[in-house]
Amino acid sequence: MSEAKLKILVVEDNADEAQMVKMILEPEGYEIALAVNGREGLEKAEADKPDLIVLDVMMPVLDGFAMCAKLREDPEFQKVPVILLTAVGAHIRDTKYPISGVLRAQAEEYLEKPVNPEELVATVARCLHR
Amino acid sequence: MDGTPKLNCWEARGCGRGPDSPDPCQAATDVASDGVNDGVCAGRICWTVPRTGCLGEPQGSFVDKLDTCLICDFFERVKAEQGDDFRLLKLGQGVSDAPELHATIARIESFLRIPEDLHAQFDLRRLLGRITDQAQRTVSAERSVVFLVEGDPPVLRGEMLRAGERVPIEIPLAETSAVGCAALRNRPVNVRDPYGTGTNPGDTVAFNTAFDAQCGVQTRSLLAVPIHGSDGRPIGVITAANSERGEFGADDQWFMEQYALQAGLAVEKAGLLADSALAGRLATFGEALSGLSHSLRGITHALNGLAYIIRQAVRAGRTQDVEAACQILDRQVQRIVRLSRAVSEYESHRGGPERGELNEVVADVVRTLADEASARAVVLQSELDSSLAAGECERVLLYRCLLNLLADVLQSSPATGGRVVVRTRKGDKEEAVVEVLADGWGPHLELASGAPSWRDGCQAHATERIGLPTAQHLLRALGGRLEADSGPGPQAAYRLHLPVHRSDDEHAVPVGVEPVPPLDGGAVGVEGQLASREGRDEHQQG
Numbered sequence: 001m002s003e004a005k006l007k008i009l010v011v012e013d014n015a016d017e018a019q020m021v022k023m024i025l026e027p028e029g030y031e032i033a034l035a036v037n038g039r040e041g042l043e044k045a046e047a048d049k050p051d052l053i054v055l056d057v058m059m060p061v062l063d064g065f066a067m068c069a070k071l072r073e074d075p076e077f078q079k080v081p082v083i084l085l086t087a088v089g090a091h092i093r094d095t096k097y098p099i100s101g102v103l104r105a106q107a108e109e110y111l112e113k114p115v116n117p118e119e120l121v122a123t124v125a126r127c128l129h130r
Numbered sequence: 131m132d133g134t135p136k137l138n139c140w141e142a143r144g145c146g147r148g149p150d151s152p153d154p155c156q157a158a159t160d161v162a163s164d165g166v167n168d169g170v171c172a173g174r175i176c177w178t179v180p181r182t183g184c185l186g187e188p189q190g191s192f193v194d195k196l197d198t199c200l201i202c203d204f205f206e207r208v209k210a211e212q213g214d215d216f217r218l219l220k221l222g223q224g225v226s227d228a229p230e231l232h233a234t235i236a237r238i239e240s241f242l243r244i245p246e247d248l249h250a251q252f253d254l255r256r257l258l259g260r261i262t263d264q265a266q267r268t269v270s271a272e273r274s275v276v277f278l279v280e281g282d283p284p285v286l287r288g289e290m291l292r293a294g295e296r297v298p299i300e301i302p303l304a305e306t307s308a309v310g311c312a313a314l315r316n317r318p319v320n321v322r323d324p325y326g327t328g329t330n331p332g333d334t335v336a337f338n339t340a341f342d343a344q345c346g347v348q349t350r351s352l353l354a355v356p357i358h359g360s361d362g363r364p365i366g367v368i369t370a371a372n373s374e375r376g377e378f379g380a381d382d383q384w385f386m387e388q389y390a391l392q393a394g395l396a397v398e399k400a401g402l403l404a405d406s407a408l409a410g411r412l413a414t415f416g417e418a419l420s421g422l423s424h425s426l427r428g429i430t431h432a433l434n435g436l437a438y439i440i441r442q443a444v445r446a447g448r449t450q451d452v453e454a455a456c457q458i459l460d461r462q463v464q465r466i467v468r469l470s471r472a473v474s475e476y477e478s479h480r481g482g483p484e485r486g487e488l489n490e491v492v493a494d495v496v497r498t499l500a501d502e503a504s505a506r507a508v509v510l511q512s513e514l515d516s517s518l519a520a521g522e523c524e525r526v527l528l529y530r531c532l533l534n535l536l537a538d539v540l541q542s543s544p545a546t547g548g549r550v551v552v553r554t555r556k557g558d559k560e561e562a563v564v565e566v567l568a569d570g571w572g573p574h575l576e577l578a579s580g581a582p583s584w585r586d587g588c589q590a591h592a593t594e595r596i597g598l599p600t601a602q603h604l605l606r607a608l609g610g611r612l613e614a615d616s617g618p619g620p621q622a623a624y625r626l627h628l629p630v631h632r633s634d635d636e637h638a639v640p641v642g643v644e645p646v647p648p649l650d651g652g653a654v655g656v657e658g659q660l661a662s663r664e665g666r667d668e669h670q671q672g
Contacts, residue, residue, distance in 0.1 A: 013507055016458045017428065020435040023451055027442060038546075058424075060507045063545035087427035087505065114431035117438035 005031040006128055009050035011041035011067065012085075013059040021054060021085070024117045025124060038062025042070060045077060052127055057086035081127035085120070087113040136211055138173025139184070142204050147183055148173075155183045167212050174208050175217060254400040258289075261368065261393045268389050269353065269382040271370035275299060275345075276357075277309060278366040278397070286313060286367060290345055299344050307338035312354035313364045318387060321352040322377040351377040355386045357394040365394060418473040418498065421537030425469065425502040432462045465501055472498040476529040486525025488562055488630055489514040492554055495532040499540065506540055507547030515555045521562050521630035527608050528628070534601035535566060535624060542622070543570035557627055564626040 008030045012018035015036075022032040033048050035041040038055075039062045045053065053071070057064040064084055071077040109123050139157055140148040147155040149171055157179045160172035167174035176182050177199035182189050184202075189195040199205055209216050258276050266274035277286035277299075286301040286309055304310045312319040324337030325348075342349050352371045356364040368390055370378065378386075436455045443451035475494065496512045503510035532552075539550055550568045557563040602612050609629045616622040 014428065014505070016461055017432055017435075019454070020432055020439065020458060023439045023443075023455060024435055027446065027448070027451075058505070058507045058545050058547065060547040063507075063547075065545055087424045087431070113427045114434045117435050 005029060006051040007031045007033065007048055008052045008054060008124065009033045009035060009041065009044055009048060010054045011035045011038065011044075011059070011064065012054075012056040013037055014056070017056075021120070024120060025054075028121055028124070030124070038064060038067030038070075041067050045071065045080075049076075050080065052124060053080060053082045054124075055082055055084050057084055081108045083109040083111060083120075083123060083127065085111050085113065085115060134211070136168050136174065138169050138171075139176040139182075139204055140173060142207070143184065145183060145186070156180065157182045167208050167215075167217055169208075174212075177202070177205055254397070257396055257400045261396070265368045265370055265386065265389060265393070268385050269370045269378055270375070271353070271378075272372045272375060273347075274368065274370045276366060276368050276393075277301065277313075279303060279313060279364065286310065288369075292346060297345075299341075301338075301341065307341060308352055309341070309354045309367050309369055310338075312356050312367045316356050316358075316364050318353065318355045318383055320378055320383055321349075321354075324349050324352060347371075347373050349373060351375075353378040353382060353386055355383070355390045357390045357397060359394060359398045365397060368393060418469075418476075418533060421499060421533050421540075422469060422473075422502045424505045424540075425465070428505045429462050429465055432458065436462070469498070469501060476526055484525055485522040485631065486528070487519065488521045488523055488528070488564075488628070489516075489518055489554055491523075491525050491528045492532065492552055492564060495529055495536060496552055498533065499536050502537075503540060503550065506543055507545075508540055508543045509547065509549045510536075510540075511549070511551050513551060513553045515553070517556060518554050518562055518630070520632050522632070523562075523628055523630050524608060527604050531601050531604035531608065531626070532564065534604065535598060535626070538598040538601065539566055539568045539570060539622070539624070543568065560629055560631070562628050562630045564628065566624040566626075568622050568624075570622065 006029075008025055010018055010021045010025075010032060012021065012034070013036050018034050018036070022034060026032050033044055033050065035044045037059045041053070041055070042062070044050075053068075055064040055068060062070075064086065068082050068084070071080065071082065108127055111120065111123060138148065140146070140151075140155060145155065147153055147158060149158045151158070157172040157176040158170075160179055163172035163175050163178075164170065166172070169175060172179045176184070177195070180190070180195075182195075189198075258278075261276050262274045265271070265276070273290065275288040275290045277288035279285075280287045284303045286303055288299045288301075289296045290299055291297075301307050301309050303313055305314055308319045308321045308324075321337045324339070324342075337349070337352065349371045350373055352369060354367050354369045357366045357368055359365045368386065370382075370386065372378075436459050439455045440452055440459075443449075443455065472494065492514060493512055496510060499510060536550070536552070543550065548569045550566065550570075553565040553567070555563050555565065605612055605626055605628075611627050613625040613627070614622065615624075
C-alpha cells in the first residue's frame with residue numbers, strides 16, 4: 001500500500017507563480033492545492049487540512065501576514081508549518097508593517113523572492129521533517 | 131537631539147497618568163523597565179506593555195496593539211531620539227538575555243537599511259566615502275579605510291582622513307601586510323594584536339607596521355575584508371581598525387563580510403557609471419529599476435523556478451510540464467519586454483529638455499508601474515482631465531518625478547493591496563495639479579520623527595535616496611511644489627503643482643525648468659514646500 005501524500009497549500013495571487021511553485025513541489029511527491037488569496041486560503045486550509053502552507057505576503061482580500069495570524073488563532077493550525085514566500089523583503093527594514101507582520105504571523109520560514117527552487121524544496125522538506 | 135527633553139509617553143500624550151498620578155497607567159508602573167530608552171518606568175518602551183491607556187482607551191495585549199504601536203508617532207519619536215541605542219523589545223518579551231541582544235537587534239535593523247543607501251549612490255568617490263562611514267559604524271570601529279585594486283602593476287589604494295585632510299595610502303598587493311593578504315587570499319583577515327607575537331591564532335598573517343607609520347597611528351586591532359566584483363574576484367579591501375577599543379569579534383567579521391558583498395556590487399556599478407553623462411542618462415533606468423523592484427523580483431523568481439522546472443522535467447521526461455513551463459516563460463518574457471519598452475521610452479536625452487504632454491506622461495508612468503502595482507496587489511488607476519490636453523512640461527523630469535513618488539506610494543501600500551489613484555486637473559493660473567491619492571501610509575512618520583527626507587540639515591541623504599525625496603528634488607527642478615496630506619495610519623494624498631505650457635507655444639522657454647542639480651545634496655532646501663494637515667502635525671511633533 002502506498003503512503004499517503006503530504007498535502008501542501010500554496011496561497012499566491014499570481015497564477016503563474018502559484019503554478020510554478022506547484023510544478024516545483026509536485027514532483028517531490030507532495031499533493032498541492034492552490035488558493036488565490038488569504039480568505040480562500042483559510043477556506044481551503046479548513047477543507048483540505050494541509051500539512052504545510054506556502055504563503056505569499058501581498059495579496060488582495062486578505063494578505064499573507066493576516067492569514068498566518070488567523071491560522072495561529074485556530075488550535076488546529078497552530079502547529080502547521082507556514083513558509084512566507086515574498087518579494088516584500090526589500091523593505092523589511094521598514095517597521096510600518098513587515099516586522100510586526102513577521103512577529104505576529106509566527107511563520108516558520110521567510111523566503112525572499114527570487115527563491116532558489118532547491119532551497120524551497122529543502123525548506124519544505126525540513127519543515128515536514130522529511 | 132541635544133537640549134530636547136526626552137519625554138515619557140504620558141508627558142508626550144498629556145494624559146496625566148504618570149507614576150505620581152492617582153491613577154497611573156500600566157506603562158508608568160512598570161519599574162522593571164526603568165531607564166530603557168532613557169525613560170521612567172516603561173515611559174519610553176510603552177509599546178511592550180499590555181493594557182496601556184493610550185489615547186484615553188485601554189489597549190490590548192502586546193500582540194494586539196503591536197500593529198498600531200509600531201506606526202505610532204511617539205514610537206517613531208523615541209526611535210529617532212535614541213538612534214543606535216534604540217531598544218525595540220525588553221526583557222521578558224520573548225527575549226531572555228541582556229542588552230547585547232537589544233544591541234544586536236538594533237544593529238541588524240540599522241544594517242538592513244544600508245543596501246538602499248549604497249545602491250543609490252552613483253559617484254565612485256562619494257560612494258567610497260559612504261562605504262568608509264558605514265563600515266566604521268557597522269563594526270563600531272575607530273577608523274576605516276577602503277582600498278581599491280588599481281594601477282599596473284596593481285596596488286591597493288585608499289584614502290584616510292587625518293587632521294581633516296584626505297591622505298592617500300598605498301599598499302602593495304602582496305602578502306607583506308594584512309590588507310594585502312585579505313586581497314590576495316580573498317578572505318577576511320582579523321588581526322587581534324598586531325604588535326604582539328603569535329597574536330593571530332591559526333593565521334600566518336603578519337601586520338605590517340609601515341601601515342601605521344603611513345597613517346600616523348598605532349593600531350591595536352585590524353579587520354580587513356575583501357570586496358568582490360560580480361565575478362567573485364577581489365576588487366578591493368575594507369579595513370576597520372581600533373587604537374583604543376578592543377579587538378573585532380566573530381560577529382563583527384560576519385557583519386563586515388555581508389557589508390562587503392553589497393559594497394562590492396555598488397563599487398562595480400559606480401565604476402561602470404564613472405562617465406557622468408552616462409550616469410545622468412541611466413538615472414531613469416536606476417529609478418525605474420528601483421520602482422519596479424517587486425515586479426522584477428517576481429520575474430526573476432519565476433525565471434529561476436522555470437529553469438529548474440524545465441531541467442527537472444526534461445530529465446524525467448515530463449513533456450507536459452515542459453510545455454506548461456514554457457508558456458509561463460513566454461509570459462514572463464513579455465512582462466520584461468513591456469517593462470523595458472516603457473522605461474526606455476523615457477531614457478534621458480542628451481539634447482536638453484524635451485517637452486511632452488502632461489496627461490501622456492502621467493499615463494505612461496501609470497503604465498510603467500502597472501505590473502509593479504499588480505505584483506503588490508495594488509489597484510493603480512489614472513483619471514486624466516482632458517481639458518489639460520494642451521498642457522506640456524519637461525517630460526523626462528516629470529516621468530522620473532512621478533515614478534519616484536509612485537514607487538514610494540506603492541511601497542507604503544498595505545500588504546492587502548490597496549488602491550492608488552493618479553488624477554490630473556487644472557490648478558491656479560498656468561498650473562496643473564497631479565494628485566496622488568493612496569490608502570497606504572503617507573509621509574506622516576517622516577514628519578513626526580523629523581526624518582531627514584523631509585527636514586533640514588540632512589539634504590545629502592534626502593536627495594540621494596530613491597523615492598519621495600528624489601521626487602521632491604525633481605519637482606523643484608520642474609519649478610513645481612509638493613503638498614502632502616497625511617495623518618497617523620493609512621490614507622495619504624499628494625498634490626504636485628506644476629507649471630505647464632501650451633503645446634502651440636513652440637518658442638516659449640519652459641517656465642520654471644532649471645537644470646537638475648546633481649543628486650549630491652545641499653542644493654535643495656525642502657523646508658516650507660510641504661504643506662500638511664495642521665492639527666495632526668502639531669500633535670505629532672508635540
